[in-house]
Amino acid sequence: MKIKLIFGSDTGNTDYVVDTYIINLLDPYKVEVKEVHNLKPEDWKTDDLIILGIPTWYDGDLQSDWEDYYEEFTQIDFTGKTVAIFGLGDQIGYSEYFVDGIGILAKAVLHNGGTIIGHWPTEGYDFDESKGLVNDDYFYGLAIDEDNESDLTFERIDKWIKQLKTEIGQLTEFAQNLEMA
Numbered sequence: 001m002k003i004k005l006i007f008g009s010d011t012g013n014t015d016y017v018v019d020t021y022i023i024n025l026l027d028p029y030k031v032e033v034k035e036v037h038n039l040k041p042e043d044w045k046t047d048d049l050i051i052l053g054i055p056t057w058y059d060g061d062l063q064s065d066w067e068d069y070y071e072e073f074t075q076i077d078f079t080g081k082t083v084a085i086f087g088l089g090d091q092i093g094y095s096e097y098f099v100d101g102i103g104i105l106a107k108a109v110l111h112n113g114g115t116i117i118g119h120w121p122t123e124g125y126d127f128d129e130s131k132g133l134v135n136d137d138y139f140y141g142l143a144i145d146e147d148n149e150s151d152l153t154f155e156r157i158d159k160w161i162k163q164l165k166t167e168i169g170q171l172t173e174f175a176q177n178l179e180m181a
């Protein structure tokens with residue numbers, strides 16, 4: 001299994017967590033990293049696991065490159081594709097919009113037929129509202145708060161990636177069982 005990691009970053013925090021933690025922790029998977037502003041339509045024609053990284057900006061808005069790309073994003077057919085999402089946000093400064101971007105991307109993926117893995121517990125965060133929620137207990141993906149809890153970032157990513165590896169294993173086993181049936 002290969003992984004395509006697509007992210008956008010305005011002030012470098014997302015870029016930093018991708019370079020410093022995520023790529024290393026995804027070892028031994030082969031990871032192709034792309035920034036949203038460099039995307040081409042063929043980047044989506046892949047069987048790889050797709051990981052999307054998005055910080056939320058300006059009271060619940062998408063990061064600027066994702067914002068520019070969003071209309072095209074909503075046209076992508078995600079049928080048969082597996083997607084995991086992580087988002088950066090500030091649960092204290094933007095408590096009513098914490099990691100909204102995770103939810104905005106997740107809903108477009110689900111609407112267009114994709115499967116999302118890597119739901120992440122809300123336990124341990126303190127915020128008022130988020131569009132990133134599947135329900136009261138889970139986000140659609142990993143929430144990272146570099147502004148207030150950068151000391152927890154490594155631990156959170158490490159745990160999330162272990163969870164993704166388990167979920168990928170389960171999906172592969174499920175697909176193999178279907179082929180054998």
Ligand SMILES: Cc1cc2nc3c(=O)[nH]c(=O)nc-3n(C[C@H](O)[C@H](O)[C@H](O)COP(=O)(O)O)c2cc1C
Pocket residue numbers: 008009010011012013014015055056057058059060061063088089090091094097098099100146147
């Ligand atoms: C002007 C401004 C607006 C922001 N708006 C939000 C927001 O609505 N929700 C949120 O969770 N975080 C918000 N944040 C926090 C950013 O998402 C956070 O700083 C993130 O780490 C930035 O990632 P980047 O450097 O990759 O762009 C905001 C930060 C700034 C400076």
